[in-house]
Amino acid sequence: MVVLNAIGAGQSRAVLPWCARVFFDYTNISYTYKDHAAVDSEIEGNCQDDVRWTVAYAVGLSDEGAVPVKTFGLKETGFSFHITRESLARWMVDVAAGESKGDFDNRRVIVSN
Structure with missing residues (x-):
């Protein structure tokens, strides 16, 4: 099972810049992130x-x-703040099909381009 979530949800929150955390906490998007965290x-x-x-x-x-x-990983920085939809979809299908040889099994991963 491969689940798409958003950066800033669950354990990935720790790597966000402080300004993004403030935005996610004090705007209407906070409701969305509560749902993301619950799924996670x-x-x-x-x-x-x-x-x-x-x-x-x-x-x-x-x-x-x-x-x-x-x-x-969830404690790594250096990711860009964008990923193309096509790249993400292909990566998720590859992981679900076992093409990643188990590298991402039972893990949470930040993905970017």
Whole structure:
């Protein structure tokens, strides 16, 4: 199972700049992030070891075609704040199909271009 989430939800919140955290906390988008966080917390607890899962924290989406995807751990910085929709979709399908050889099994990953 590969789940798309947004950068700033769940454990990825720690790598956001302070201004983004303020924006996510004190605007209407805070309601969306509460839902994102709820989905994130359900994955590990409900899937455990019975289901291969990956949570992809995507940065801002754009429409520029397929570009190589970079992945980052939850404590890593250096990601760009955009990823193309096509790149993200292809990466998610590859992970779901096992093309990543288990590199992202039962992990949360930040994805960007």
